[in-house]
Amino acid sequence: MTSPSAVPPTTHQMADFYDALGPLLRMAWGDNFHIGYWEGPSDRSSPQEATDRFTDVLVERLGVGAGCRVLDAGCGIGSPALRVAGSTGAEVVGITISRQQVDQAVELAERAGMSDRVRFELKDAMDTGFAAESFDAVLAFESIVHMDRPTALREWKRVLKPGGRIVLTDVFPVEDESASPFNPAFASARRAEVPDMASFVTFEDWPGLVADAGLRLEELTDVTENIKGTFSRMLDAFLDHRKEFERKHGVTLEEVLDAAKLANQANPTSSGCLIMVATKP
């Protein structure tokens, strides 16, 4: 099942989306452009702690160490890639379709003194141009929502060495139909020319996607309980930083959200989240 996306975004539209949202995200949420992972309702971790924790949850599954090469497909501004390299000793290549993100990621790597092991390139993760069998693992942290999943999985399988693994997260719709991305009222209210920046499949679709790509499914875990409240926390963080942001950047919060097309996005509080691990036979 896919969302009713009439117009898929081009890589330029995708870059514009993140370039509009990036400064607000950095100020309000931090340098990890992904969902937080909380241990439970009483967990009072900050967004920084919870997003770093989610990175660590994925790092455990990558199974890499010094001498390994990891592709971070859809790397944001590089914070997860630096954490992967820092905790495993592996070399990491991060790719994104936003030039702004590449520049910021390079700067973060330099500041962390890790440019020798962590580098960033402007590339489409569905067509990387990297040599076949040149990576030990692929990390795709909340990025496949923006891609055609079968195309992305085939490409990552191609660049992986045999036995290498893909570790990714995906966001999927949960039961509350009134607030889901599939709410027909919402869909019809959307301007026709505005592309969906993300598309969704169900949790149950994943084993088939993995098999069709010729990969072996090692793990499919529903972590919805751990991400509960993340989008409302993000919105609160945006509102908390509204004045500071508007003063610094000279644009209103509404203008940013509209430019990033979020004004037209579904209420994401009903989203679930999964971790998928697959190996190349």
Ligand SMILES: C[S@@+](CC[C@H](N)C(=O)[O-])C[C@H]1O[C@@H](n2cnc3c(N)ncnc32)[C@H](O)[C@@H]1O
């Ligand atoms: C939600 S952000 C996650 C960023 C990063 N993984 C993190 O956790 O901080 C999604 C990322 O996917 C990237 N992206 C979207 N479509 C892409 C594509 N076709 N190729 C490469 N990167 C893409 C965006 O530029 C953005 O960096």
